[in-house]
Every structure is written in structure tokens, then in C-alpha cells.
């Protein structure tokens with residue numbers, strides 16, 4: 001489904017990703033964990049071509065882009081983005097649109113789909129994330145947990161092959177984290193392919209098929225969650241997990 005090979009990404013002099021290779025199978029939930037600054041967000045942004053790596057390749061679905069110092073073409077960017085939907089830490093809903101308009105906007109304007117059909121689907125998606133009552137509200141009238149669930153519905157509206165999440169619960173008050181994780185768990189159960197950057201280790205243990213531990217721009221260790229958390233192989237992983245326990 002996704003194949004990342006030998007990816008390098010720098011900002012100026014600073015190398016932020018070094019030789020990253022990761023694959024994600026269809027229906028798999030991959031959680032990315034690691035200390036702040038290890039390159040997790042940059043990696044997700046590369047997957048959606050919000051950043052351009054200098055080297056390596058990314059394949060999603062049947063599209064492959066090889067990076068060699070050139071910007072990808074517009075066509076390549078839109079082809080790759082068709083396959084993935086992104087959910088950000090800060091929700092990024094359009095404030096001037098209602099919840100249902102937020103969900104329906106891209107399918108209507110970008111995919112040029114039939115408006116009535118899209119609105120019906122949007123209503124279904126909002127039901128699925130528990131927001132049936134809130135379709136016609138504006139984002140500012142919602143709690144953070146509701147906004148993030150609306151953002152998930154919006155990403156799903158494009159029918160992406162893979163959903164990318166960047167710390168989707170870290171901007172939320174603690175009592176609102178559970179409702180967002182519950183929606184994500186349901187998606188996992190339905191077989192939605194997901195790559196999730198998270199600090200929620202219990203969630204990762206429960207939901208991930210595999211966990212990737214990153215540090216200093218490198219993949220340190222990848223394993224099934226029960227093995228990575230209970231029996232880490234690398235010192236760097238052990239140190240990270242020990243620090244979390246305090």
C-alpha cells in the first residue's frame with residue numbers, strides 16, 4: 001500500500017530524516033512514536049508531499065515518486081494526495097463553513113462530485129463520528145474533541161486509501177481524548193489503513209499492528225506493539241520507554 005524507501009529530508013544544514021524505509025500494508029495500522037524533534041511530523045508531511053524529500057522514493061497505491069533534488073510535478077502531487085487524507089493536531093477546519101460544509105467542500109470542489117450525493121455521504125460520515133446533531137454548527141461552536149471528529153469525517157469524505165494522523169489528540173483536554181481515539185479504533189476495526197503519530201502509548205498498544213520508534217531522524221526499531229513495548233531491542237528504545245514511565 002505504502003512503500004517509503006531511503007528517504008532523506010533536510011531543512012537547510014539540518015538533516016531531519018535519514019534513510020527512512022517503512023512499508024505499510026493495506027488495512028494495517030502503523031503507529032509512529034518517538035521523542036519530540038525526531039522527525040515524525042516531517043515524515044507524515046513528506047507522505048502527503050507537503051514537504052519534498054531530497055532523496056529516496058515514496059509509493060502509494062500504484063503511484064511512485066522518486067526524489068532526486070527536483071520538485072515533483074503538480075500532476076504527481078495530486079496523484080499521490082488522492083490516496084491519502086491528513087488529520088492534523090490543530091484540526092484545521094474552515095471557520096466560515098458549517099461542519100457539514102467542511103466535510104463536503106473538497107469532494108464537491110476538488111473531486112467535482114454531485115452535490116446532493118456528497119451531502120448525503122457527509123451526513124452519514126458525521127453520524128459515524130457521532131456528530132449527527134452538529135452538522136449545521138460552525139467549528140467555533142464545537143468542543144476540541146468534536147472538531148477533531150469533524151476533521152476525521154472531512155478526511156474520510158475524500159475516500160482516501162490511507163489516513164495520516166499527526167498527534168490527533170495532543171491539542172485536546174484530557175477528558176476529550178477518549179472520544180477521538182474511539183472513532184479511530186472503529187476505523188481500524190473496519191480495516192482503514194492508517195499511519196498515526198501518537199503519544200498515546202496505550203492506544204498504540206491496543207490498536208497498532210506495528211509500531212515504528214523513531215529518534216534523531218532515523219527508524220530505530222519496528223515491531224508488533226507487544227514486542228516493541230514489552231521487549232525493546234535497542235538501547236535508544238529502552239531509554240525512551242523508561243523516560244515515559246516517569
Ligand SMILES: Nc1ncnc2c1ncn2[C@@H]1O[C@H](COP(=O)(O)OP(=O)(O)O)[C@@H](O)[C@H]1O
Pocket residue numbers: 011016034035036037038039040041042043
Ligand atoms: N519547516 C521547517 N523548517 C526548519 N526546520 C524544521 C521545519 N519543520 C521541522 N523542522 C525541524 O525538524 C526537526 C524534526 O521536526 P518534526 O518533524 O516536527 O519532529 P517531531 O514531529 O518528531 O517532533 C526538528 O528539529 C524541527 O525543528
Ligand SMILES: [Mg+2]
Pocket residue numbers: 040041042
Ligand atoms: Mg510532530
